[in-house]
Amino acid sequence: MNTSNEVFDLAIIGGGIAGAAIARDAALRGLSVILFEKNTFGSGTSSKSSKLIHGGLRYLELAWFAFKKGEFKEAWKNVCFVLSSLRESVILERIAPDLVKPMPLLVPIYKNEGQHIFAVSLGSFFYGLLAIVLGNSRFPKLLWSKQSVLKVLPNLNPKDLVGGVIIWDHVTNDQSLVEETMRSAARHGAKTFEHTFVKTYTYHAEDQVYALAVEGDGKTELFQARKVVNASGPWVDKVRSQADEKKGNLIVPVAGSHITLQKFVNHSVILRAQDKRVFFVINVGDVSRVGTTERIYSDPDTLEPLEEEIEYLLGALERYFPAQKFAAEDILSKDAGIRPLAKPKGKVDPHGISREHEIHIGPTGVMHILGVKLTDHRRAAEDIMNRISREIKREKPSVKLKTSTHQIPLKN
Numbered sequence: 001m002n003t004s005n006e007v008f009d010l011a012i013i014g015g016g017i018a019g020a021a022i023a024r025d026a027a028l029r030g031l032s033v034i035l036f037e038k039n040t041f042g043s044g045t046s047s048k049s050s051k052l053i054h055g056g057l058r059y060l061e062l063a064w065f066a067f068k069k070g071e072f073k074e075a076w077k078n079v080c081f082v083l084s085s086l087r088e089s090v091i092l093e094r095i096a097p098d099l100v101k102p103m104p105l106l107v108p109i110y111k112n113e114g115q116h117i118f119a120v121s122l123g124s125f126f127y128g129l130l131a132i133v134l135g136n137s138r139f140p141k142l143l144w145s146k147q148s149v150l151k152v153l154p155n156l157n158p159k160d161l162v163g164g165v166i167i168w169d170h171v172t173n174d175q176s177l178v179e180e181t182m183r184s185a186a187r188h189g190a191k192t193f194e195h196t197f198v199k200t201y202t203y204h205a206e207d208q209v210y211a212l213a214v215e216g217d218g219k220t221e222l223f224q225a226r227k228v229v230n231a232s233g234p235w236v237d238k239v240r241s242q243a244d245e246k247k248g249n250l251i252v253p254v255a256g257s258h259i260t261l262q263k264f265v266n267h268s269v270i271l272r273a274q275d276k277r278v279f280f281v282i283n284v285g286d287v288s289r290v291g292t293t294e295r296i297y298s299d300p301d302t303l304e305p306l307e308e309e310i311e312y313l314l315g316a317l318e319r320y321f322p323a324q325k326f327a328a329e330d331i332l333s334k335d336a337g338i339r340p341l342a343k344p345k346g347k348v349d350p351h352g353i354s355r356e357h358e359i360h361i362g363p364t365g366v367m368h369i370l371g372v373k374l375t376d377h378r379r380a381a382e383d384i385m386n387r388i389s390r391e392i393k394r395e396k397p398s399v400k401l402k403t404s405t406h407q408i409p410l411k412n
């Protein structure tokens with residue numbers, strides 16, 4: 001690596017979408033940056049997602065439920081989350097049109113699933129309106145009859161089908177998004193390394209620098225930086241404990257699995273599983289990606305999809321595509337990842353935990369970034385870099401206080 005004498009402005013632990021976005025933002029602001037990834041870029045959760053860049057119709061539904069219960073603050077929080085995610089979708093499509101593409105999603109409505117066609121249509125209409133206000137030009141399409149839905153997706157179960165809506169979100173190639181963001185960071189001066197494992201970090205108060213012990217190529221080297229961001233996603237608490245930071249976890253590790261089948265729908269679709277949880281069938285090239293599930297699992301190094309998760313997904317599909325017989329042998333591939341969700345105060349069901357990112361400052365000032373979604377990675381990086389750049393600017397006046405990641409194409 002041969003950079004061990006330099007004191008970097010910023011060291012980043014983790015080369016997923018969060019680390020890549022922070023490295024890019026920091027480099028564009030003029031900071032000297034070094035990033036360590038223990039495996040390969042994007043090999044963690046960031047390549048195991050549903051591949052959606054989305055505002056999340058589900059959060060609008062959560063906002064509505066909170067509003068009905070009189071929890072106005074919670075309702076507003078969810079609306080704001082949808083708004084900022086939709087804004088990010090527009091920005092990402094603009095800066096990376098090859099990687100973030102608009103995608104129509106069918107939401108069929110069934111009589112026996114507790115949804116009313118009016119409520120879903122109104123929600124989708126509102127979702128579309130928000131997207132348009134934020135710069136998206138595509139409006140949802142309401143499908144008022146069973147026949148109009150079956151025209152879009154002929155192999156869907158017609159029993160109790162009453163109508164549907166087509167909304168617009170975006171689809172991406174998550175692995176390529178990480179790699180492209182990392183390449184852009186490197187082009188702007190960030191030093192980014194794969195197969196480098198951060199064993200620990202210590203703060204030297206007299207020099208106001210951190211020393212990071214990094215293992216790579218069979219040896220351990222020390223690197224110095226003025227600021228450290230722990231962007232190791234599901235490994236955040238493992239990294240903290242290696243550095244002897246206070247015990248107690250900052251994240252709730254919510255694992256989720258996907259299966260991939262030969263393409264069997266001609267339109268991507270949002271459905272509800274047997275337990276009323278939302279799941280997606282997303283067409284990616286000539287395959288359909290089906291997911292996801294939710295369970296608590298804390299060790300990202302040993303995570304695998306469980307048999308019962310596969311059965312759950314196949315069972316969910318069978319309800320909607322009864323003519324198609326799905327069997328384990330039809331599965332082309334399966335994968336699992338962990339959502340590194342910021343741990344809320346008190347006990348909360350995993351499904352209800354906020355998907356908004358959070359920044360936690362450790363006892364020596366290391367910044368731990370939690371719960372970064374693929375969708376909001378650019379905004380999360382902007383948030384953390386707004387804080388860091390203010391501090392670094394005192395020593396280095398050339399550092400820019402404002403981000404430019406929303407303007408500069410990812411290919412640059």
Ligand SMILES: Cc1cc2nc3c(=O)[nH]c(=O)nc-3n(C[C@H](O)[C@H](O)[C@H](O)COP(=O)(O)OP(=O)(O)OC[C@H]3O[C@@H](n4cnc5c(N)ncnc54)[C@H](O)[C@@H]3O)c2cc1C
Nearest residue numbers: 014016017018038044045046049050052198233256374375
């Ligand atoms: C099933 C599932 C579906 C999802 N679908 C979507 C979706 O459709 N849309 C969306 O917006 N979001 C989605 N998400 C959320 C999103 O994918 C994640 O929140 C996001 O990818 C997390 O990125 P990250 O960079 O924080 O973590 P990661 O991608 O896991 O990156 C962390 C990196 O840190 C590295 N690391 C760990 N320890 C060390 C160390 N000591 N030294 C060096 N490197 C280290 C790891 O190897 C890893 O590469 C989904 C999540 C899951 C689980």
